[in-house]
Amino acid sequence: MQADLQNIVEPLLKWYQKNKRELPWRKDKDSYHVWISEIMLQQTRIEAVKSYYHRFMKELPTVKSLANIDEEELLKLWEGLGYYSRARNLKKAATVVMQQYDGKMPTTYQDLIKMPGIGEYTAGAIASICFNEKVTAVDGNVLRVISRVVGSTKDVLLPETKKEIEKDLKEIMPEQSGDFNEALMELGELVCLPNGGPECEKCPLQKNCVAYEKNLTQEIPVRIKKVKRKQEEKTVFLLMTESYKIAIEKRMEKGLLSGMYQLPNGKGYYKEEEMKELLTNWNLKVKQISFLTEAKHVFTHIDWYMKCYLVMVEQENSRFLWVSQEELKEKYPLPTAFQKCMKIGK
Numbered sequence: 001m002q003a004d005l006q007n008i009v010e011p012l013l014k015w016y017q018k019n020k021r022e023l024p025w026r027k028d029k030d031s032y033h034v035w036i037s038e039i040m041l042q043q044t045r046i047e048a049v050k051s052y053y054h055r056f057m058k059e060l061p062t063v064k065s066l067a068n069i070d071e072e073e074l075l076k077l078w079e080g081l082g083y084y085s086r087a088r089n090l091k092k093a094a095t096v097v098m099q100q101y102d103g104k105m106p107t108t109y110q111d112l113i114k115m116p117g118i119g120e121y122t123a124g125a126i127a128s129i130c131f132n133e134k135v136t137a138v139d140g141n142v143l144r145v146i147s148r149v150v151g152s153t154k155d156v157l158l159p160e161t162k163k164e165i166e167k168d169l170k171e172i173m174p175e176q177s178g179d180f181n182e183a184l185m186e187l188g189e190l191v192c193l194p195n196g197g198p199e200c201e202k203c204p205l206q207k208n209c210v211a212y213e214k215n216l217t218q219e220i221p222v223r224i225k226k227v228k229r230k231q232e233e234k235t236v237f238l239l240m241t242e243s244y245k246i247a248i249e250k251r252m253e254k255g256l257l258s259g260m261y262q263l264p265n266g267k268g269y270y271k272e273e274e275m276k277e278l279l280t281n282w283n284l285k286v287k288q289i290s291f292l293t294e295a296k297h298v299f300t301h302i303d304w305y306m307k308c309y310l311v312m313v314e315q316e317n318s319r320f321l322w323v324s325q326e327e328l329k330e331k332y333p334l335p336t337a338f339q340k341c342m343k344i345g346k
């Protein structure tokens with residue numbers, strides 16, 4: 001079977017009308033709402049994004065409020081979502097909207113893509129969903145669905161494969177471009193699932209799908225990973241006083257998790273003697289060291305393998321910022337990686 005992509009448009013749109021989920025940012029198709037949700041969805045699944053989205057919108061209901069927020073408060077609001085440069089870019093883009101577009105979001109793909117942090121996918125999603133512009137929005141879900149439908153064994157991680165799929169979709173893009181793009185993504189989220197788990201019996205595209213016909217759903221999409229991931233071992237210290245104050249420090253202004261706070265830590269796994277030496281160098285009088293937990297955190301190109309220790313100290317010192325658990329929760333953005341080390345009772 002040769003898939004004719006034109007044939008997927010109608011069944012897909014019909015399926016979407018019946019099956020689309022009620023999502024908070026779908027209610028009004030407001031471009032600010034769609035923008036924020038799309039950036040959040042780039043790193044987290046829909047169900048998890050909902051609570052972040054509500055919290056964000058409660059604090060920052062308008063582009064203006066986003067442009068004006070203090071960066072540290074913004075990072076706190078973004079805590080747990082990871083990829084903190086995305087939060088910073090949101091603020092930068094909001095500032096551009098205030099300064100160059102009179103506080104109103106740009107309405108075309110060409111203008112949207114010039115904004116900090118808005119790439120082809122996000123510009124396409126906003127322009128099509130909110131302004132019905134006939135542009136594509138191709139994310140991982142769409143790459144998977146289309147590769148399966150046409151039976152393509154090309155590597156979906158290659159930019160040229162994405163370009164080809166964008167071109168094919170552009171040719172069949174209906175007037176309801178926003179619905180069509182969302183329908184493809186929704187089908188990828190709900191039915192044409194990754195990792196060999198598509199639920200083809202529920203799929204409106206079954207009759208048009210080469211991968212289904214040829215029993216290739218396990219093989220497609222093809223993803224050839226070339227990047228070798230870096231692995232880093234770390235010893236992380238939860239330094240605590242008798243009054244339960246915890247030591248944190250600000251990370252460098254550049255690099256991974258820049259500008260966020262962290263628990264004091266060192267590269268590699270420390271032996272007990274090495275730990276004591278390091279803690280003495282930090283001018284701390286140690287009362288007790290106990291092993292807390294091991295944790296792993298996965299970033300884009302690097303994995304951290306952490307051994308975490310609780311260190312009870314006699315008193316605070318000036319090297320670190322000493323905060324209560326409440327203050328830490330309320331005020332200081334602490335990346336999820338370090339939160340994994342905080343498995344203690346109060």
Ligand code: SF4
Pocket residue numbers: 145148149191192193198199200201203204205206209210211212217
């Ligand atoms: S028939 Fe199966 S593999 Fe093909 S698009 Fe539908 S869910 Fe995906």
